[in-house]
Amino acid sequence: EPEVTQTPSHQVTQMGQEVILRCVPISNHLYFYWYRQILGQKVEFLVSFYNNEISEKSEIFDDQFSVERPDGSNFTLKIRSTKLEDSAMYFCAVGQGSFHTFGSGTRLTVV
């Protein structure tokens, strides 16, 4: 069983719609991260989350993005109003320090 499970594996959404990407770590972790990879480009850091609050975020993570850990197990990434350029693979990761374990990702396609 994977240590980090992401759902859905693929999400297609209309431009302007809200999407919620979900991540469920198997074991207890303190640090949570979201990264994304636009097709053909590098994996980019979006946000880190520790002790139920954002510890760091990148320039990509603007007001359209939010993260939360609503029930102590799920970790979600919400995009309020999707744009075409949000189409990418989104990876959740858990970690201790620099060592990250990644989920298999959610492919978001904005049409």
Added chain:
Amino acid sequence: DQQVKQNSPSLSVQEGRISILNCDYTNSMFDYFLWYKKYPAEGPTFLISISSIKDKNEDGRFTVFLNKSAKHLSLHIVPSQPGDSAVYFCAASAGGTSYGKLTFGQGTILTVHP
């Protein structure tokens, strides 16, 4: 933002030979370096890492070398196997407030031919 660069988009190697993947960085604050392997439709999988206080770390067929003065690291795979065919990402981390945040290179596609 090109703080971590992998200048070779692809590498093709014969089975049994050595694969050498290279990575350069510019940020002097980076103190921990990792290599991840990625298959299509999967997330990156941790392979091997090295702290900036070391210049070499070995794990089975995989060895990572760090040259701090040149801001360069490399991953050696010996002997290469067809199952090693994947995309390899170099990543770096700085301490302090960026604790844990990884900065990735563009990746190198490794193909190992039988």
